[in-house]
Each structure stands twice: as structure tokens, then as C-alpha cells.
Amino acid sequence: MRFTSSSVAAIAALTGLASAQYDGETSPPSYPSPWMRGGNGWQDAYAKAQEFVSQLTLLEKINLTTGVGWEGRPCVGNTGSIPRLNFPGLCLQDSPLGVRDTDFNSGFPAGINAAATWSTRLMKNRGNAMGMEHRGKGVDMQLGPVAGPLGRVPEGGRNWEGFSPDPVLTGVAIAETIKGIQDAGVIACAKHFIVYEQEHFRQPGATKFSYSSNLDDKTMHELYLWPFADAVRAGVGAVMCSYNQINNSYSAQNSYILNHLLKNELDFQGPVVSDWWAQLTGVASALAGLDMTMAGDQGLASGDSFWGSNLTAAVLNGTIPQWRLDDMVVRIMSAYFKVGRDTARVPINFSSWTLETDGYAYPEANEDYTQVNWHVNVQGDHAALIREIGGASTVLLKNTNNVLPLKKPKSIAIIGEDAHDNPGGPNACGDRGCDTGTLAMGWGSGTANFPYLISPVTALRAQAAKDKTSFANVSNNYDLEAIAAAATGAEVAIVFANADSGEGYITVDNNEGDRNNLTLWGNGDALISYVASLNPNTIVVLHTVGAVIVEEHKNNPNVTAILWAGLPGQESGNAITDVLYGDVNPQAKTVFTWGKSREDYGVDVLYQATEDPPQIDFTEGVFIDYRHFDAAGIEPSYEFGFGLSYTNYSYSNLQIHKENPGPYEPTTGMTKAAPTFGTIDYDPAHAEFPPGFHAVHDYVYPYLSGPVPTDLPQNWPAGSQDGSPQPHLPAGGSGGGNRQLYDIMYTVSATVTNIGHVKGTEIAQLYISLGGPTDPKVVLRGFDDLILDPGESETFTYQITRRDISNWDPVAQDWFISEYPKTVYVGASSRNLPLSATLP
Ligand SMILES: *[C@@H]1O[C@H](CO)[C@@H](O)[C@H](O)[C@H]1NC(C)=O
Ligand SMILES: *[C@@H]1O[C@H](CO)[C@@H](O)[C@H](O)[C@H]1NC(C)=O
Ligand SMILES: *[C@@H]1O[C@H](CO)[C@@H](O)[C@H](O)[C@H]1NC(C)=O
Ligand SMILES: *[C@@H]1O[C@H](CO)[C@@H](O)[C@H](O)[C@H]1NC(C)=O
Ligand SMILES: *[C@@H]1O[C@H](CO)[C@@H](O)[C@H](O)[C@H]1NC(C)=O
Ligand SMILES: *[C@@H]1O[C@H](CO)[C@@H](O)[C@H](O)[C@H]1NC(C)=O
Ligand SMILES: *[C@@H]1O[C@H](CO)[C@@H](O)[C@H](O)[C@H]1NC(C)=O
Ligand SMILES: *[C@@H]1O[C@H](CO)[C@@H](O)[C@H](O)[C@H]1NC(C)=O
Ligand SMILES: CC(=O)N[C@H]1CO[C@H](CO)[C@@H](O)[C@@H]1O
DSSP: OOOOHHHHHHHHHHHSOOOTTSSSOOOOOOOSOOOOOOOTTOHHHHHHHHHHHHTOOHHHHHHHHBBOOTTSSSSSEEBOOBGGGTBOOOEEEOOTTSOOSOSSOOOOOOHHHHHHHTOHHHHHHHHHHHHHHHHHHTOSEEOOOBOSSOOSSTTOTTGGGSOOSSHHHHHHHHHHHHHHHHHTTOEEEEEEESOOOOSTTSSSSSSSSOOEEEOOHHHIIIIISHHHHHHHHTTOSEEEEOSSEETTEEGGGOHIIIIIIIIIISOOOSOEEOOTTTOOOSHHHHHHTOOBBSSSSSSTTOSOOSSTHHHHHHHHTTSSOHHHHHHHHHHHHHHHHHTTHHHHOOOOOOOTTOSSSEEEEETTTTEEEEEOOOOOOOOTTHHHHHHHHHHHTOEEEEEGGGOOSOOSOSEEEEESGGGSOOTTOTTOSGGGOSOOSSOOSOBSSSOOOOSOOOOHHHHHHHHHHHHTOEEEEEOOTTOHHHHHHHHTTOSEEEEEEEEOOBOTTSOBTTBOSSOSOSSOSTTHHHHHHHHHHHOSSEEEEEEESSOOOOHHHHHOTTEEEEEEOOOOOTTHHHHHHHHHTTSSOOOOOOSSOBOSSGGGGSOOOOOSOSSSSOEEEOTTTTOOTHHHHHHHTOOOSBOTTOOBOSSOEEEEEEEEEEOOOOOOOOOOSBOOOOOOOSOOOOOGGGGSOOTTOOOOTTOOOSSOOSOOOOOSOOOOOTTTTOOSOOBOOTTOSSTTSOGGGGOEEEEEEEEEEEOSSSOEEEEEEEEEEOOSTTSOSOEEEEEEEEEEOTTOEEEEEEEEETGGGOEEETTTTEEEOOSSOOEEEEESBTTBOOEEEEOO
């Protein structure tokens, strides 16, 4: 395609930094885009990357920044390659819970279940197992884990892909997952940056523009940015931006979030990757800090790109300085070397676009029919880990008179579609876009195919056979006659019910990603009440993506137990059987608050747009989930951090030791000037398609597609092309922010004792009150899983960091410790905190 005057006008319009023209907040400019310096454990990788990038030509560099377009190659995202150096380009693949779109892979528990274990060991092992599976398929970058959405609204469709609305729990979980993935030699990609808290209006469609999440700087730092700081500190290789706008500026071109917060303050050293088609401008996104565009094309298989050829032109005409391009590429290659891709790599041996053995090497163009799948089995022994996480993430919410664990009951009735198999098989619905049969993952791109799915009825039937328990089951939630026949007179009736959600491109039962309500699906609530009206020993198992309203069942004396099993993955039935029969003693604590009504949460999804772009004002500030319930004095059904066990624990002997780390010093000084790597040949004649080159249809290339424009009006932001030394930020200077934020201020310990009769794991939790009038009552800061025999005591220890007791000062643009007295609490949940003391 040649540059026509209309395409030139289109570029001009698209590259304008749209912001102030709308109502609502605007995002302050932050330029230039910080260049990598090789700190925070990136030194060796940076050295290798410099050497590699210095050999590259302009076109080869552009190739690494730009995806080849949707379905261009085998992975969900593929960069161009460097044939001259035998470098095949990078393969980016979903998802946060396994390898998407292939076979002989595992279906892991969702992020929300990993969080519910409160076990750093299980979080990391899960990450490592997922990383090994990606590695075995030839994937360079796993597109996960998730800290955005954080979970501002319980209805948010993709909350389950992440961990918890608590930023500290999410921060620990994302860091451990990243370490696990990257130890396997695969780049982790923390996403979605940032405040992507609902599915409605996330992309242009129903509205012309994506919604804008508008929030103040304090809320950004103390809540939403917090877990991303942990991700950067853990050495995450890549970060993906989000679809939404922040203060009316799109994530992929918001210089404040990418340049200022992520690359400068948090000192992130790797590349920022766009979410698929979240990039909406060429030059503006490059200057604002984007380093790689995915899928590379401007729309699904459109063949054109904001980068590729357009980025080549922008470098050649001097709009994008060499240092900015070199920084993109050196960040990408540093992530590659940092996790050891140079030694861990195997050829890509699957195709996201077909499960058949043969298919097109260039699927969108239907070119080159050949073998594309080797059906490599990457499951290893991960089933055992999946089952363990399933059990360890099941929260026991109610257990009247210790009705659980079951001990060889005479008869048992298993009621509910959610206990049963999807008749079409566990992968019958593409990207799990239906709610048929038992729920073990949500829907959307955050999924993987199940190799198999053990349904609860299968595992419980096997257990019953072993125990000679007479067994009945009914899958139809509406067949009252069959249900009555099975439930009446059974020693125990177990009702399974669920609530599903997912990504906005799929609508299930009128739920456009986000849930329309917080009640159970498929007649679940009526089903539970009906069974309970017939059987005084009714046990409820919930497979839900988040909170549902359970107050009525909680108060129903015939409902003797309630368990939340979340989205446990392929070993679902075995995991719940382990818990119900006591082979596993529940350790999980709920990672979100169970409100008595939807209104109790104080915030909700914006379902109806009254302006364009839709404006979502985060006026609640840091008060989401339990912070809101505490502040508003609302009693929940079950509070954040709550969970029962088959034993009991006591807490005693709180000790506080004050450490002496010295005073906080804001980071000062200047960076070096932006480096460049190799020389760029600025002759446009050398940037054209090589003679005789066969261009694949609808495929994105770096070669010029017309004359380089040199006469367009330029309105690039001040400083955006400046590569001279820049001042450090006071709160920056090290991975995750000023290194002194992680200084240890206090060591806190307490004794936890198992006072019951069986072995168990207690999740001891530490909360802090920051004491100010605008602070939440308490905030989680630390936790640990203590394995205790009956009668045994262990010491719970947590080291309170400076960050843990700091607030963000938007004026000084730094963290500070307020004058208000700070109280530390230790206990078993956010509302069960028997130990407390003022910090000296
Ligand atoms: C958004 O606007 C608020 C209010 O002006 C400001 O405090 C905050 O820093 C801005 N954040 C971003 C990311 O633009
Ligand atoms: C860029 O990548 C494509 C494959 O996506 C490859 O065909 C082409 O040769 C590469 N160009 C250069 C200059 O390496
Ligand atoms: C360059 O960007 C313009 C404006 O978005 C687009 O119309 C054009 O197709 C792009 N060129 C190429 C070769 O992708
Ligand atoms: C009981 O479960 C089996 C699968 O284990 C299923 O085939 C059967 O339809 C269920 N029975 C009823 C009445 O739903
Ligand atoms: C809530 O949504 C689910 C799924 O769409 C639906 O099955 C259920 O009937 C809804 N609940 C109410 C009370 O409308
Ligand atoms: C509890 O079960 C008994 C039957 O055992 C029934 O009579 C009673 O109505 C039930 N209560 C509720 C609240 O369903
Ligand atoms: C734990 O303690 C509570 C309160 O004393 C008691 O009701 C419950 O039965 C105990 N649970 C176990 C498993 O011992
Ligand atoms: C250089 O090329 C880029 C990409 O086509 C374009 O956005 C920019 O406006 C051009 N600069 C000039 C001075 O024409
Ligand atoms: C395209 C390609 O190289 N595929 C490889 C995938 O992995 C299998 C098993 O390791 C190899 O045999 C294939 O050659």
C-alpha cells in the first residue's frame, strides 16, 4: 500500500494525544520514555542483549517490536524473525492458567484458587509447572499472571484470572507465580496494566471509545500499583498494558502510567507489550513507552499495522530517535536472556489455530500446508499438584456441629448440574464460553483446554463405592421430582451450584463477561433451598468466580456446611472429595468478602454508558472489598480472610522487635544519557522489500510500503525525543521503587497453637492500622501457612517493611510515614484479630 493523503490524515488523527478533549480527568504527560539501565538483577541479561542488538539492522529491530498479525504464525502472538541470525522471533501464548489452544497440556486451578491457598510454595510451584508446560511447547512468553483486574467490583468478569482484591495478597501471589514461571526458562508477562476493572466498554464497539478509569494518585499507589511493584521487584520479564483508558488516555499510549509509574518509579527494565489491538496510535505509543505491539495488525487479521512499516518510516524520518527504538529491542532481548531462553528454547511444536497434526504454517493466509502439531505431552506429574492446590484452595465457610468431614455415610445424594460432566466433554464450548456441567474455569482467553476433567460426581461415586455408601445423583437442577427422590432420607445431600464469568468477547446467558448479578446460576439458590427443605443435612459446594450472596443458606439450619471450591481445574472432583472426606484438612481462607447484598459492596460495574468515553470514577479510593465493609460498618456473611478447619487454633504471645534501618532517603541524581546500539542505515532505499521477496498475505512486515513522510505536522509532546540524562524520581531508583521502601522496620512474631484433634495448616494473618482518618480500619500486610500437629505450637513471624507502614503523598510524590499511631494485629481473619499492639 502507498501512503495516500487520506492515510496520512488518518495517521495524523490517530497519533494525536487524545485526552483533554473529554470530560473527566486527564493524565499528565511524562517524557522521555526511560531507557533501560540494566539494574535490579538484569545486568547480565542486559549485557547479552546489548551485544545481540548491536548487530541488528533497522528492519531486524523493527521485526522484534511488531507482531506479524492475527493468525500469522502458530502462537497467539508472534514477532517477526531475524533469518540472517537464525533467530525465529518470539512466541507469546495465553494463558494465566496453562497453555491455551493446544492439547496434552494441563488445566490448572485459576489464579483466585492459587491465592486462596495462601501458600507461597503452592503459588510458586503452580507458576513453575505452568512455565514448564509453556517451555515444552516452545513458548517464549506466558501471558500471565494477572493483577489487573484487581477485583474492584465483585461482578468484574476477569477477576478470577487474577488473585484477590487485596493488593498485598495479590502482590505476593503474582511475585511467586512470576518466579515459578521464569525459573522454568519462560518470560512471565504481568497484566493488565492498569485499572482494567470491568469488561463492559473495554474496547471500542458499543461506544466509540474505551471506558476511562479515573483515579487519584494515592489510590493508584496504595492499591492498584502495589502488586505491580511486587511483580517488578520479583523480576518480571514483561508487562502487558490494558484496553481501557486511565484518566482519558489509552493505556498503550499513556505516558504517565508507562513512562512515569512503571518504567521510572518502579524501574521496570523489560518490555511493555500491548494487549491484543489495544494499541491505537503509532508514534504516540512509541514515545509513551510501548515496546512491542500485539497482535501487530490494527485489527483482527487486517494486514496493516501502526508499527512494522510505519515504525520504520518514523525512525527514518527522525520522529522516533534511535535510542527509543534501541531501548524497545534491548528490553525485549534482555527479558529473553534474563530467563535463559537462549538455552531453554525448543522449537514451537503446536499451532493455536488447529489441533490437527497438519495445518497452515501461515494460517491467516492459508499458506504452506505442513505438519504444525507434534502433540507434545507437557503435563509431567502436574496432576498431583493441581489436586493439591484444589484441596488447599477450598474454603470451609460453615460446618455445623462438625458435620464434615464425612465418615462412611450410609447414603449420599449428589444434586446439581455443577457436580456433573458437560455432556459434550469438558472442552465442548470454545474458550469455555458456556456454563454447562461442573465449573472448573471461567471463560475467555484466560483458559486452557482440559486434558480431562474429573467431575465431582465421578470422584464421589468412586469414594461411595469404596465405603459401600448407597449413592444417588441428579444433574437436572429443575427436575424436582428426581431431586426429592434422591435427597429425601439420604444421610447427607450435597448440592453443587456455580456462578461463572469471563472475558467480554463472549456472552454467556446474557452476561457480557461481567456478571449481571451476584446470585447463583441455573436455579442454584432455589435448588439449595429445595434440597434443604427435604434434608436436614444439606451440604453446599460452590464453584464460583467470586462472591455470591449466601446469607440465606448461611442462616438455614438444614444447610449444615458450605464450601467454596472456586475454579479448581482438571482435578476438581478429586480435590473436593479429599476435603469432604477429611483426607485434606481445609486451610484456605476466603480471598474476598461475602456481602449480604450486592449493594453492600458500594461499587458496581458500569453497565449503561451515558457518555463516550464512559467515565468510571474510582471515588471510593482505596475502600474496596473488606476496607469498604469495615469503613462503612457493614457486617458481611463471611469476611475477607475467613475460613474454617477440621481443627481449631489459638493465638498468643505477640512480640514486636523494632529494627533500625536508618532514615528514608529519596533517590536523587541523574540517569546516564540514552545509549544506542549499532548504527542505523537511514537510506530509505535500503528499507524496501528485497527484490523477489514473497510477502505473505495479510502479514505485517518491517519494509517500507511507500515514501517516508517528512512533511507532516508534528505535535509530539515536549521532551519526548530527548535522550539526555534525566533526574531520578525520589520514590524510584530500584525495582519496585526506592529500595528503602523494603527496609525492615519491625519484626513481629506470635505463637499459633493447634488446640484441636487433627493435624492442620493455619494461615496466620497480620494486619496493620495506619491510624489516619482517611486510612482503612486495617490492611493485610503479611501471612504464613503453619503446619501444626494436634497440640503443636509454632511461631508466626513477619517482617514489617517501610512500605507496609507508609502512605503515598501526592504532593511530595513520595511515600511517607504519617504521625498517626500504627497498630499491628495478628489473627485468623480480617475480623478475628485476637492479638494487637501499637508499633513503638
Ligand atoms: C489522574 O488524575 C488525578 C486527578 O487529577 C491525579 O491525581 C492522578 O495522578 C492522575 N493519574 C493518571 C495515571 O493520570
Ligand atoms: C522480518 O520477519 C519476517 C517474518 O515475520 C521475515 O520474513 C523477514 O525476513 C524479517 N525481516 C528481516 C529484515 O529480518
Ligand atoms: C500505517 O498506519 C496507517 C494509519 O493507521 C494505516 O492506515 C496504514 O495501513 C499503515 N501502514 C501499513 C503498511 O501497515
Ligand atoms: C448421575 O451421574 C451420571 C454420571 O456419573 C450421569 O450419567 C447420570 O445422568 C446422573 N443421573 C441423573 C439422574 O442425573
Ligand atoms: C443471575 O444470573 C444468572 C446467570 O445469567 C441467572 O441464571 C440467574 O437467574 C440470575 N439471577 C437472578 C436473581 O436473576
Ligand atoms: C429442615 O428439614 C426438615 C425435614 O427434615 C423440614 O421439615 C424443615 O422444614 C427444614 N427446614 C428448612 C428451613 O428448610
Ligand atoms: C472449634 O471451636 C469452636 C468454638 O469453640 C467449636 O464450636 C468447634 O466445634 C471447634 N471445631 C473443632 C473442629 O474442633
Ligand atoms: C514520519 O513518519 C511517521 C510514520 O509514518 C509519521 O507519523 C510522522 O508524522 C512522520 N514525520 C514527519 C516529519 O512527517
Ligand atoms: C517445528 C518443530 O521443530 N517441531 C518440533 C516440536 O517438538 C518435537 C518434539 O520435541 C520435535 O520433534 C519437532 O521437530
